[in-house]
Amino acid sequence: MLRYIAKRVIQFIPVFLGVTLxxxxxxxxxxxxxxxxxxxxxxxxxxxxxxxRVSYHLIETDESGRPIYDEDGNTxxxxxxxxxxxxxxxxxxxxxxxxxxxxxxxxxxxLGQKYPYTFRLAVVAIIIESIIGIAAGMVSAIRxxxxxxxxxxxxxxxxxxxPAFWFGMLQQLFWGIFLKNVTGGSFYLPISGxxxxxxxxxxxxxxxxxxxTLAAVSTAYTxxxxxxxxxxxxxxxxxxxxxxKGLSRRAVIWRHALKNALIPxxxxxxxxxxxxxxxxxxxxxxFNWPGIGFETYRAISQRDWPIVMGSVTVIVIVVMxxxxxxxxxxxxxxxxxxxxxxxxx
Amino acid sequence: MFGxxxxxxxxxxxxxxxxxxxxxxxxxxxxxxxxFFHTQDGVVKAVNGVSYTLDRGxxxxxxxxxxxxxSVTSLTIMGLxxxxxxxxxxxxxxxxxxSLLAMSEEEMEHIRGNDIAMIFQDPMTSLNPxxxxxxQLSEGMMLHLGYNRQQALQRSVELLRMVGIPNxxxxxxxxxxxxxxxxxxxxxxxxxxxxxxxxxIADEPTTALDVTIQAQIIxxxxxxxxxxxxxxxxxTHDLGVVADIADKIMVMYAxxxxxxxxxxxxxxxxxxxxxxxxxxxxxxPIMDEKKPLTPIKGNPPSLVSTALxxxxxxxxxxxxxxxxxxxxxxxxxxxxxYARCHFAHDAAFVxxxxxxxxxxxxxxxxxxxxxxxxxxxxxxx
Numbered sequence: 048m049l050r051y052i053a054k055r056v057i058q059f060i061p062v063f064l065g066v067t068l069x070x071x072x073x074x075x076x077x078x079x080x081x082x083x084x085x086x087x088x089x090x091x092x093x094x095x096x097x098x099x100r101v102s103y104h105l106i107e108t109d110e111s112g113r114p115i116y117d118e119d120g121n122t123x124x125x126x127x128x129x130x131x132x133x134x135x136x137x138x139x140x141x142x143x144x145x146x147x148x149x150x151x152x153x154x155x156x157x158l159g160q161k162y163p164y165t166f167r168l169a170v171v172a173i174i175i176e177s178i179i180g181i182a183a184g185m186v187s188a189i190r191x192x193x194x195x196x197x198x199x200x201x202x203x204x205x206x207x208x209x210p211a212f213w214f215g216m217l218q219q220l221f222w223g224i225f226l227k228n229v230t231g232g233s234f235y236l237p238i239s240g241x242x243x244x245x246x247x248x249x250x251x252x253x254x255x256x257x258x259x260t261l262a263a264v265s266t267a268y269t270x271x272x273x274x275x276x277x278x279x280x281x282x283x284x285x286x287x288x289x290x291x292k293g294l295s296r297r298a299v300i301w302r303h304a305l306k307n308a309l310i311p312x313x314x315x316x317x318x319x320x321x322x323x324x325x326x327x328x329x330x331x332x333x334f335n336w337p338g339i340g341f342e343t344y345r346a347i348s349q350r351d352w353p354i355v356m357g358s359v360t361v362i363v364i365v366v367m368x369x370x371x372x373x374x375x376x377x378x379x380x381x382x383x384x385x386x387x388x389x390x391x392x
Numbered sequence: 393m394f395g396x397x398x399x400x401x402x403x404x405x406x407x408x409x410x411x412x413x414x415x416x417x418x419x420x421x422x423x424x425x426x427x428f429f430h431t432q433d434g435v436v437k438a439v440n441g442v443s444y445t446l447d448r449g450x451x452x453x454x455x456x457x458x459x460x461x462x463s464v465t466s467l468t469i470m471g472l473x474x475x476x477x478x479x480x481x482x483x484x485x486x487x488x489x490x491s492l493l494a495m496s497e498e499e500m501e502h503i504r505g506n507d508i509a510m511i512f513q514d515p516m517t518s519l520n521p522x523x524x525x526x527x528q529l530s531e532g533m534m535l536h537l538g539y540n541r542q543q544a545l546q547r548s549v550e551l552l553r554m555v556g557i558p559n560x561x562x563x564x565x566x567x568x569x570x571x572x573x574x575x576x577x578x579x580x581x582x583x584x585x586x587x588x589x590x591x592x593i594a595d596e597p598t599t600a601l602d603v604t605i606q607a608q609i610i611x612x613x614x615x616x617x618x619x620x621x622x623x624x625x626x627x628t629h630d631l632g633v634v635a636d637i638a639d640k641i642m643v644m645y646a647x648x649x650x651x652x653x654x655x656x657x658x659x660x661x662x663x664x665x666x667x668x669x670x671x672x673x674x675x676x677p678i679m680d681e682k683k684p685l686t687p688i689k690g691n692p693p694s695l696v697s698t699a700l701x702x703x704x705x706x707x708x709x710x711x712x713x714x715x716x717x718x719x720x721x722x723x724x725x726x727x728x729x730y731a732r733c734h735f736a737h738d739a740a741f742v743x744x745x746x747x748x749x750x751x752x753x754x755x756x757x758x759x760x761x762x763x764x765x766x767x768x769x770x771x772x773x
Contacts, residue, residue, distance in 0.1 A: 284518045285519055285520040288512060288519065289531075290504070291509065291512075292509075293504040293506055293532060294501070294505075294535065295501055381521070
């Protein structure tokens, strides 16, 4: 097992380098000079501009940090590969560079501020997804062809088909505006932001709608996977064996069918959690959620490349770790899977 | 709602297997049992009038081709048929004089695994892959015998040793995928015998195993029967399997028993043309010249549209117009040997058409003959 984990961690390295390299190249291929972006409409005097270029490592400097000039008195652009090497070595020290906006704040501190929101939203969404998805799938499979089953199938089909931003807006309309009007302003839910010390509602209320929106599609998938898996497992010979032993129908489902049916469901939920930790750009944008997804959206639209680079880098690492955890969890759920190949003859 | 419960509510249950069989009753009596499936294509008459009796220590062989209703009959006895689509259309199953069909689901849960246990065809898929063998063995004992986990595990080790699994102490902690098919079938047998049942139903227990293992499994079941005195219902499509161990044999065709009798009667004096067809298709290991088997021509009929007359008439070489239009009555001989054929009572017809090439009483002499022939041939070359 340890050898397997070590192998997987080593495999992280090429994936990580590949992703950051692609991003780094892309950022430099797209038109637009960062310093002009920072300056915006303002006209910079030459010395300030050179200072800025030095601070973002865009031109060559000597040891003391002063720019180097060529014979014509111009600054020398640092080549792309050198900047990439500098970026990666900075990463290893936890330095993700600085934002082009927000007064050049370090990317790591911006992400550090945003990430907890994304993480907490993902946790709430995954709890909703697991509970509702698994329960709906189970009911659907056990009471196959009943009104419950038809209802679950219809609702999940609808939810799978509905884009997250559309579902989010509908919820805002219903919970935030329609209900507010109908009840004369006495009951409604917040539709924007994550609350704060001076907010109208208690903190947890702000999680409801974004988490529900974020979980909607995956809850539907979870329910469908759960239903089909449980139906398949209930047809297995070992279920008949368990019944023949004298176990009740309920005991057979809870003890023998559930664990087998859950194996693919847990995989799906795990992968989905990884996806959610990568930031839900649509959901966070619709709800003005101050998470990493919204921040990435903002950064892309304002060409704040260091933030895009930084958040993608963090996301790659998080997703890789989650995938590794999901793979390892197989071994605990399914004894037939052994990673080192030494235990099963 | 989330009950993982032991059956606390019915704590006053008295094991039927500990009570005597009522006077004039058999251990198991199946009487004109009919199980039909109501499907979109029509009514499938999967079991249509099956009758037999069974006593402790006896072995009943149920023989027939695929789809003849062998398995459905035993699953009906176990109450493991989903209803709907299944429905019992008549008949009864009496276990120690009590009707299993009239029992509630809860009562049947006491019967299953405790009084009547079952082994299935494919040992590769009949064990739950995610639980240890010990846990799966223990389950029944904890349920029916009130053992705690420790006792049940201890007994599991004994059971595994009994069915001939080496390293039983290690194996209880192992998972099914670590065992071969034959070993898994031994585990299944151990599991079925864990609560010392009255009746062991084995549904083609050797079909998925290779031939050398088949013999071992059959022997093991016999050995266990001698030790425990339980009855066995052996379902198979292979007459050879039941030949050595069955006391009684029921031959099924299209959901109906076409002939029932003692093993001797079925092998040495069969009276139904379908049984003749089956015996003709057993390869004879003694014959040394290559000789094609005699198959029964045609296919088994659909169970949805049952013909007016005898179900076997379309494939029967002796069928007459009467066979095609009139359902044959059950002809019962003095010994309880019965057959559903219009001509079963006609001794001359039977004598003229019964196969001579099947196992006959003269077999030992023929064996001896063949052996000497071989021996002479060996010396000559």
